[in-house]
Amino acid sequence: MATSSISRVAKNPTNFSIRNVESQKKSIFSRHLSFSNSSISLQKLSLVKGSYFSRKFHTTTVFNVLETVESKSDLLSRTQYPDNVVRTERPTILVSEKLGEAGLDLLRTFGNVDCSYNLSPEELCAKISLCDALIVRSGTKVTRQVFEAAKGRLKVVGRAGVGIDNVDLQAATEFGCLVVNAPTANTIAAAEHGIALLASMARNVAQADASMKAGKWQRNKYVGVSLVGKTLAVMGFGKVGSEVARRAKGLGMHVIAHDPYAPADRARAIGVELVSFDQAISTADFISLHMPLTPSTNRVFNDETFSKMKKDVRIINVARGGVIDEDALVRALDNGTVAQAALDVFTEEPPPKDSKLVQHENVTVTPHLGASTKEAQEGVAVEIAEAVVGALRGELSATAVNAPMVPPEVLSELAPYVTLAEKLGRLAVQLVAGGSGIQSVKVVYESARDPANLDTRLLRAMITKGIIEPISDSHINLVNADFTAKQKGLRISEERVLVDSSSENPIDSIQVQVSNVESKFASALTENGYISIDGRVKYGIPHLTRVGSFEVDVSLDGNLILCRQVDQPGMIGRVGNILGERNVNVSFMSVGRTAKRTKAIMAIGVDEEPDKDTLKKIGEVPAVEEFVFLEL
Numbered sequence: 225m226a227t228s229s230i231s232r233v234a235k236n237p238t239n240f241s242i243r244n245v246e247s248q249k250k251s252i253f254s255r256h257l258s259f260s261n262s263s264i265s266l267q268k269l270s271l272v273k274g275s276y277f278s279r280k281f282h283t284t285t286v287f288n289v290l291e292t293v294e295s296k297s298d299l300l301s302r303t304q305y306p307d308n309v310v311r312t313e314r315p316t317i318l319v320s321e322k323l324g325e326a327g328l329d330l331l332r333t334f335g336n337v338d339c340s341y342n343l344s345p346e347e348l349c350a351k352i353s354l355c356d357a358l359i360v361r362s363g364t365k366v367t368r369q370v371f372e373a374a375k376g377r378l379k380v381v382g383r384a385g386v387g388i389d390n391v392d393l394q395a396a397t398e399f400g401c402l403v404v405n406a407p408t409a410n411t412i413a414a415a416e417h418g419i420a421l422l423a424s425m426a427r428n429v430a431q432a433d434a435s436m437k438a439g440k441w442q443r444n445k446y447v448g449v450s451l452v453g454k455t456l457a458v459m460g461f462g463k464v465g466s467e468v469a470r471r472a473k474g475l476g477m478h479v480i481a482h483d484p485y486a487p488a489d490r491a492r493a494i495g496v497e498l499v500s501f502d503q504a505i506s507t508a509d510f511i512s513l514h515m516p517l518t519p520s521t522n523r524v525f526n527d528e529t530f531s532k533m534k535k536d537v538r539i540i541n542v543a544r545g546g547v548i549d550e551d552a553l554v555r556a557l558d559n560g561t562v563a564q565a566a567l568d569v570f571t572e573e574p575p576p577k578d579s580k581l582v583q584h585e586n587v588t589v590t591p592h593l594g595a596s597t598k599e600a601q602e603g604v605a606v607e608i609a610e611a612v613v614g615a616l617r618g619e620l621s622a623t624a625v626n627a628p629m630v631p632p633e634v635l636s637e638l639a640p641y642v643t644l645a646e647k648l649g650r651l652a653v654q655l656v657a658g659g660s661g662i663q664s665v666k667v668v669y670e671s672a673r674d675p676a677n678l679d680t681r682l683l684r685a686m687i688t689k690g691i692i693e694p695i696s697d698s699h700i701n702l703v704n705a706d707f708t709a710k711q712k713g714l715r716i717s718e719e720r721v722l723v724d725s726s727s728e729n730p731i732d733s734i735q736v737q738v739s740n741v742e743s744k745f746a747s748a749l750t751e752n753g754y755i756s757i758d759g760r761v762k763y764g765i766p767h768l769t770r771v772g773s774f775e776v777d778v779s780l781d782g783n784l785i786l787c788r789q790v791d792q793p794g795m796i797g798r799v800g801n802i803l804g805e806r807n808v809n810v811s812f813m814s815v816g817r818t819a820k821r822t823k824a825i826m827a828i829g830v831d832e833e834p835d836k837d838t839l840k841k842i843g844e845v846p847a848v849e850e851f852v853f854l855e856l
């Protein structure tokens with residue numbers, strides 16, 4: 225008989241009307257009674273729905289659909305606002321490194337932009353709890369401390385460039401913060417810088433320039449090497465690597481590449497042979513690095529790998545300093561294995577003033593200038609501003625780094641199922657008797673679609689949200705759903721059941737099963753002993769269609785009383801009277817039973833939350849065997 229202590233969500237009268245019409249006019253099961261007196265016609269309903277869908281569902285991203293769906297179903301627990309508050313004020317966007325004006329202008333049309341450059345880690349942590357978004361380049365370390373200091377307000381980190389090795393992605397994910405980058409706008413700039421370093425290193429341009437400025441004229445000292453006919457190994461054949469390869473081919477070089485993930489046909493198309501790591505480094509005259517810094521590429525160029533290189537090899541690094549063991553490189557330069565190196569990036573930036581590597585006479589250096597052209601900086605600024613604004617609007621950018629991508633057409637199709645999934649999660653957790661922790665949840669999707677064509681990650685995230693949020697202070701979104709579930713020891717498994725129906729709808733029904741728990745409403749348990757509830761989307765609106773082994777049919781909105789009683793005449797009237805006397809408005813009622821005159825379940829939708837006394841009175845009706853009050 226316990227009732228739940230879950231906090232209420234706001235109500236929107238328009239949605240009640242829609243639901244009432246839905247209940248009244250679209251009842252499918254014979255014993256479904258509607259207590260609605262709504263005068264909205266079905267035609268009007270479809271108009272409302274039509275305009276709603278056509279206006280909103282052109283959107284292309286996950287959070288936008290979540291926002292749309294949630295505002296439609298009156299949930300204020302918005303995915304992207306962890307403090308459960310719908311913010312109406314302009315968001316604050318902190319830009320911690322120089323960003324192109326076009327990007328800043330775009331950001332200013334949407335939020336308050338705080339350009340604070342050269343912040344110390346402490347200053348960044350002090351500011352961040354006042355910010356909704358942070359935009360960085362490679363110079364700002366977005367550490368776990370930053371996410372902790374944000375106190376849940378920071379919703380998106382935008383990296384105005386490619387490399388995200390300066391952002392603690394694991395921490396971002398744990399804190400439900402989306403990370404987006406600008407992966408395309410500086411590709412050419414980085415490739416051109418790679419080629420500039422290659423050519424200037426080969427012809428000693430920087431050294432000769434410094435020598436002349438020191439008053440010298442050393443023509444014999446600075447004899448260079450030619451590029452034509454030499455072998456260049458491109459390590460990392462991604463966007464930058466392939467542009468470098470293309471340009472090097474134009475200089476008459478023989479280009480090979482190593483990239484465990486690059487498709488061979490892409491390489492073949494520009495006349496580049498993909499080879500193994502060892503083959504690349506042992507045959508190349510020049511080696512150009514273009515792989516990201518990850519645990520597996522960290523210091524991949526070290527004493528051992530330098531020793532496998534051809535004598536007098538020349539190395540260019542426009543990727544990340546950390547892929548080279550810099551002390552080993554100094555040794556390789558000193559012992560003559562590596563003739564020259566041209567470096568734009570360093571393990572520590574800026575490197576120490578007395579760095580042997582930077583000071584080495586055979587090394588050409590630039591201070592991380594790969595992306596620093598006017599064109600690239602305007603490009604990344606706009607690219608990242610669009611991504612950040614989109615994310616703050618509730619959209620999931622196409623350049624999200626720590627969240628799954630769900631194609632736009634899948635998103636709009638799944639929208640009503642997203643609401644259904646969250647509500648089933650909310651209901652399931654409220655049916656669990658206090659004290660027994662949920663560890664294992666199984667979700668069964670019935671669908672006529674080929675499982676390969678059914679992306680359920682979004683639904684699983686929303687079921688997780690529905691289950692976890694009411695019983696904890698965690699705030700779940702698509703970024704952190706799986707992580708949070710795992711952290712709380714909640715295992716969510718999924719099963720797809722192929723059914724013989726129209727594949728026009730992505731899903732026929734969703735069943736949520738919670739096993740190894742006690743229920744505060746025993747009728748929700750199946751004969752196998754687990755809590756089981758089913759839901760469907762009918763005419764765009766989520767419905768609860770089964771509780772345990774009882775079929776019901778109620779639209780999922782407002783609050784719900786589930787009663788199990790002896791199936792006998794007069795029960796609906798008796799319970800309805802108790803609620804009516806206490807001014808609790810019944811919005812719909814549905815009765816389900818397994819057999820005539822045995823046991824039945826009554827599902828009663830109520831607009832107001834009945835007080836304890838009212839619920840007690842319902843419990844005292846002699847034929848009522850158990851009941852539970854649930855908030856959706």
Ligand SMILES: NC(=O)C1=CN([C@@H]2O[C@H](COP(=O)(O)OP(=O)(O)OC[C@H]3O[C@@H](n4cnc5c(N)ncnc54)[C@H](O)[C@@H]3O)[C@@H](O)[C@H]2O)C=CC1
Pocket residue numbers: 386387388407410411414459460461462463464465482483484485486514515516517520521542543544568569592593594595596
């Ligand atoms: N110096 C600068 O200012 C700039 C530096 N960069 C850096 O250049 C690097 C590449 O950037 P993009 O080409 O845009 O990225 P990308 O993601 O298009 O390419 C990276 C490639 O590296 C490959 N890769 C991953 N692990 C590898 C491994 N162990 N061995 C060989 N290849 C591996 C990937 O398969 C991918 O094809 C990044 O680290 C980025 O941060 C990018 C732009 C400017």
Ligand SMILES: O=C(O)C(=O)COP(=O)(O)O
Pocket residue numbers: 361362363384385386387388410592593594595596
């Ligand atoms: O995009 C990248 O990965 C870069 O390294 C460019 O860095 P930056 O934005 O110039 O600090």
